[in-house]
Amino acid sequence: MKKIWITGAAGHVGSALVRLLDCSRYEILATDIKEIDITDVQTVHTCCQQNHPDVIINCAGLTNLQTCEKYPDRAYQVNALGARNLAQEAQAIGAKLIQISTDDVFGKIQSIPYNEFDALSPRSVYGKSKAAGEQLVKDLIHRYIIVRSSWVYGFGKDFVSDVLDAVKNGGVLHVASNQISTPTSAKELAKVIIGFIKSDAYGTYHAVCKGSCSRYEYAKAILELTGHTDHLHVEPFVDESGTRPRYSVLDNLMLRISGMEEPKDWKDALEEYLKEQNL
Numbered sequence: 001m002k003k004i005w006i007t008g009a010a011g012h013v014g015s016a017l018v019r020l021l022d023c024s025r026y027e028i029l030a031t032d033i034k035e036i037d038i039t040d041v042q043t044v045h046t047c048c049q050q051n052h053p054d055v056i057i058n059c060a061g062l063t064n065l066q067t068c069e070k071y072p073d074r075a076y077q078v079n080a081l082g083a084r085n086l087a088q089e090a091q092a093i094g095a096k097l098i099q100i101s102t103d104d105v106f107g108k109i110q111s112i113p114y115n116e117f118d119a120l121s122p123r124s125v126y127g128k129s130k131a132a133g134e135q136l137v138k139d140l141i142h143r144y145i146i147v148r149s150s151w152v153y154g155f156g157k158d159f160v161s162d163v164l165d166a167v168k169n170g171g172v173l174h175v176a177s178n179q180i181s182t183p184t185s186a187k188e189l190a191k192v193i194i195g196f197i198k199s200d201a202y203g204t205y206h207a208v209c210k211g212s213c214s215r216y217e218y219a220k221a222i223l224e225l226t227g228h229t230d231h232l233h234v235e236p237f238v239d240e241s242g243t244r245p246r247y248s249v250l251d252n253l254m255l256r257i258s259g260m261e262e263p264k265d266w267k268d269a270l271e272e273y274l275k276e277q278n279l
C-alpha cells in the first residue's frame with residue numbers, strides 16, 4: 001500500500017485531499033503545523049526516516065497575502081525553505097514530491113492565459129516566495145510535480161465564505177472588478193493531484209477550472225447560486241494596490257497535451273460545492 005504524507009493537511013487543499021483519498025488504497029499521514037512544522041529541518045528529516053512515505057504532497061504554506069507582505073522572512077521560510085526541506089528529504093528516501101503552487105507566480109500585465117512555459121513574474125512577497133519554493137524543488141529533487149492553481153475555495157475561510165458571511169451581516173460588499181482569474185474548487189484540484197500520485201508524469205502543471213471571471217463576477221455568481229442576490233449589494237471597484245496580479249488566468253496546457261483530465265467549468269464546480277455544503 002502506497003504511503004502518502006500530506007503537509008498543511010488542515011488547509012483547503014490538504015483537507016480536500018484527505019477527504020477524497022481512498023483509505024483502502026493508500027496509507028495517509030496527514031499533518032499540519034501543530035504536528036510537523038515544515039520549516040524545521042530536523043523534524044522533517046525524522047518524519048521521512050520514520051515513515052518512509054512514497055509520495056509527499058506539500059499543501060503547507062503561508063497563503064495570506066497581507067501576512068506575507070508584513071512578515072516576508074516568515075513567508076520565505078515557509079513557502080521557500082519549507083519546500084526545500086521536503087524536497088531534500090524526499091530525494092534522500094526516493095519519494096515523489098507534489099508541490100502545490102499558485103497563479104501569483106505570474107504578475108505581468110497581459111490578457112491571455114499563462115501556460116507552464118511562460119517566464120515567472122511575481123509581484124507580491126507571497127508570489128515571490130512561492131516562485132522561490134518552486135525553484136528549490138526543481139533544483140533538489142528529480143521526481144517532482146509542481147501543480148499551480150488559482151482562487152481555491154472549499155472547507156474553511158475563503159472568498160466563498162467571506163461573501164456568505166457578508167450576506168449575514170448585510171450592507172455593501174466592495175469587490176475588485178479588475179482582478180481576473182479562475183475560481184477552482186479544492187475538490188477539483190484534489191482530483192488532479194490524486195491523478196499524479198498514480199502517474200509517472202513529472203514537471204509543472206496548471207490545474208484550474210475551465211473559464212475565467214473577475215472577482216466581482218465571482219461574488220455575483222456565489223450570490224446567484226445561493227439565492228442571495230437580494231440580500232447583499234456587491235459594489236465593483238478598481239483595485240490599484242498592485243499586490244495581486246490583475247490578470248492571472250492559467251492555461252492547463254500540460255494537462256491537455258498530456259491527455260490528462262482537466263477540472264470542470266468554474267461555475268459548475270462552484271454550484272456543486274455550494275449544493276454539497278447545503279449553502
Ligand SMILES: NC(=O)c1ccc[n+]([C@@H]2O[C@H](COP(=O)([O-])OP(=O)(O)OC[C@H]3O[C@@H](n4cnc5c(N)ncnc54)[C@H](OP(=O)(O)O)[C@@H]3O)[C@@H](O)[C@H]2O)c1
Nearest residue numbers: 008011012013033037038060061063100101102149151152
Ligand atoms: N487558496 C488559494 O487560493 C490557492 C491558490 C493557488 C495555490 N494555492 C496553494 O495551495 C497550497 C495550499 O493552499 P490552501 O488554500 O489549502 O492554504 P491554507 O488553507 O492556508 O492551508 C495551508 C496550511 O498550511 C499550514 N501551515 C502554515 N505554515 C506551516 C508550516 N510551517 N508547516 C506546516 N504547515 C503549515 C497552515 O496552518 P495555519 O493556518 O495555522 O497557518 C494551513 O493549515 C499553498 O501552497 C498555496 O500556495 C492556494
